[in-house]
Amino acid sequence: xxxxxxxxxxxxxxxxxxxxxxxxxxxxxxxxxxxxxxxxxxxxxxxxxxxxxxxxxxxxxxxxxxxxxxxxxxxxxxxxxxxxxxxxxxxxxxxxxxxxxxxxxxxxxxxxxxxxxxxxxxxxxxxxxxxxxxxxxxxxxxxxxxxxxxxxxxxxxxxxxxxxxxxxxxxxxxxxxxxxxxxxxxxxxxxxxxxxxxxxxxxxxxxxxxxxxxxxxxxxxxxxxxxxxxxxxxxxxxxxxxxxxxxxxxxxxxxxxxxxxxxxxxxxxxxx
Numbered sequence: 520x521x522x523x524x525x526x527x528x529x530x531x532x533x534x535x536x537x538x539x540x541x542x543x544x545x546x547x548x549x550x551x552x553x554x555x556x557x558x559x560x561x562x563x564x565x566x567x568x569x570x571x572x573x574x575x576x577x578x579x580x581x582x583x584x585x586x587x588x589x590x591x592x593x594x595x596x597x598x599x600x601x602x603x604x605x606x607x608x609x610x611x612x613x614x615x616x617x618x619x620x621x622x623x624x625x626x627x628x629x630x631x632x633x634x635x636x637x638x639x640x641x642x643x644x645x646x647x648x649x650x651x652x653x654x655x656x657x658x659x660x661x662x663x664x665x666x667x668x669x670x671x672x673x674x675x676x677x678x679x680x681x682x683x684x685x686x687x688x689x690x691x692x693x694x695x696x697x698x699x700x701x702x703x704x705x706x707x708x709x710x711x712x713x714x715x716x717x718x719x720x721x722x723x724x725x726x727x728x729x730x731x732x733x734x735x736x737x738x739x740x741x742x743x744x745x746x747x748x749x750x751x752x753x754x755x756x757x758x759x760x761x762x763x764x765x766x767x768x769x770x771x772x773x774x775x776x777x778x779x780x781x782x783x784x785x786x787x788x789x790x791x
Contacts, residue, residue: 522553523551523552523558523562523566524537524552525537525538525549525551525552525569526538526550526551526552527543527549527550527573528547528548528550528608528611528612529543529544529547529548530546530547530723530727530728531726532609532611532728533608534608535550535607535608535611538569542570543570543572543573545572545732545736546723546726546727546729547572547573547728547732548574548575548611548615548728548729549570549575549576550576550577550578551563551566551575551576551577551578552578553577553579553580563577563588563594566594567594571629571632571633571731571735572729572732572735572736573729573732574593574618574728575594575595576594576596576597576611576614577595577596577597578596578600579596579597579598580598590617590618590619591618591619592618592620592622592625592690592730593625593731594618595614595617595618596614597610597611615728615729616692616728618690618729620687621687621730623643623644623645623647623648623650623683624644624648626644626647626683626686626730626734627639627640627641627643627644627647628640629731629734630643630671630734630738631643633735633738634670634671634738635670636670639668639670639671642676643668643676643679646664646679646683647679647680649680650681650683650684651683651687664676665677671737671738671741671742672740672741672742672743672744673741673742673744674741674744678716678741681716682712682716682717682733682737684709685709685712685713685716685717685724685733686730686731686733686734687730688709689724689727689729689730689732690729690730699721716736716737716740717733717736717737717740718736718740719736
């Protein structure tokens, strides 16, 4: 990974900066600039482990390289940096928002990998598939839907279905715009879910990039509530923290606290 220069752009996507020691905030995008030669498939896969809640965008030095990095729900690429006045942040954000929507299995794989629990993939894929393809919020008649998914915290499967709907909404900007502008009961329920399950406002939900951060925020909140339950059981009092706070249970590996990193125009930083 040493020869891959890494950058990050975060909401409101006005600057691109070098990736420092601190972890990027929720809704950020990682930009990987291949400095010397095309990255190997293994190196590209490793990018997902740096900050799993961030979409990955690869800066290509030749448009012919694009066929090596096809568009996917997890990765995209740009061959030029334009727009936004922030050193190319506009083109990076546009590429991320143009990614294909993730399938239920891809969402389930993300969560299973994050929890280091491969056994979650199949049941979560089933729950998410039913949640996303059906507009009904009624029970699915499955014990899984009301059973806590313990590797992810204290929330039951039915709550993770709501999270999956929000992640699908985050990946579909057109549907997001239609739902949130109508102000109908479905839109109001989505906004409540953003606040209750993700700890974010509607504006923050609209502004952040990608769908991965939705699951990350939910995992953090579910595990925070798990710690609250344990703390209450032993007679302690503790304060809850926002979804993007630094502390997360050790079952999900985390970044250290952010350190100051100066904003730099990306064109200058990568020599373009």
